[in-house]
Amino acid sequence: MTKLSVNVNKIATLRNSRGGNVPDLLKMVADIEEFGSQGITIHPRPDERHIRYQDARDLKKIVTTELNIEGNPIPKFIDLVLEVKPTQVTLVPDSVDAITSNAGWDTIKNRDFLKEVISTFSENGIRTSIFVDPDNQMVGGAAETGADRIELYTESYAKSYATTRKNAIEPFVNAADLAHKLGLGINAGHDLSLENVAYFKNNIGHLLEVSIGHALICESLYLGLENVVRMYLNKLK
Template identity: 80%
Template sequence: MTKLSVNVNKIATIRNSRGGNVPNLVKAAQDIEEFGAQGITIHPRPDERHITYQDARDLKKVVTTEFNIEGNPIPKFIELVLEVKPTQVTLVPDGVDAITSNEGWDTIKHKDFLKEVIQIFKNNGIRTSIFVDPDPKMVEGAALTGTDRIELYTESYAIAYENGNKEGVLPFVEAAKLAHELGLGINAGHDLSLNNIQFFKESVPHLLEVSIGHALISESLYLGLENVVNMYLNKLK
């Protein structure tokens, strides 16, 4: 079964819009685990506009499943990850002013930098993953950095699927096959939803984990958080 890691950024966004601690992010993460999710993902940004660095520290104390921290490995982020020591760190090349992640790493251009950062995390017992587009060259480049896994950036698949083009999954199938041959684990995330997740799971081989936040929280407004988590788990079996 592919693991479901729930990104709780949007819960933090709602909390921060009013100040205070409603909804309670830590309690929500604990509930999501109780509902059956196998992981919690956060993506703190330098301006802390949703997840704060303190949230990362607080969640580390209570998360009992897999804890995944995503972000651009600037010095402040690296320090946080080394302090918190999550199960996994996912490196994402997002700019400071990015609304959301919008591209994967150029693993060839940034190979030396990624290799250096990944070694730091691995020396501290933290599993590493690199956010990449479904491009064979980028997958091959990722393998040369020493990373444990890649996370396939799935926005193009989601757009194609919504437009009725199921062939949009083919680059991801090929990227996953290549990654597996190169000894890399395969994660995926971005714009995956209840509508498109099952076809992606059935099509893409060796898929270990998906990270889903925006769609899952949005769907929960209508269907309820516990119900939606279990709907995803059923589609990922």
């Protein structure tokens, strides 16, 4: 079964919009795990507009599944990851002012930098993943950095799913096949939803994990958080 890691950034966004501690991020994370999620993902940004750095420290104490911290490996982020020591760190090349992640790494241009960062995390027992577009050259470059996994950036698939899903999935199939041959584990995320996740999972070989946040929280407004988590788990069997 492909594992579901729930990105809880949007819960923190709602909390921060009014101050205080409603909704209680830690309580909701505990509930999400109880509902069956096999991981929790957070993506702290330098301005802490949703997940705060302290949230990462607090979540480390209570997460009982796997904690995945995503982000651009600027010095502040690297220090946080080394302090918290999550199960996995996912390196994402987003700019400081990015609304959301919008591109994968150029693993050729940034190979030396990524190798250095990944080596530091690996020496501390943290599994590493690189956010990449479904491009075989970038997958090949990722394999040369020493990363454990890649996370396929799935926005292009999600945008085209309703009209040309067979064409949309093809580059992801090819990238995943190459990644597996090169010894990389395969994760995926960005705009996956209840509508499109099963088709993606059924066509991508060796898919270990999907990270889903925005769609899952939006769907939960209509259907309820517990129901939605279990609906995703059913589609990922």
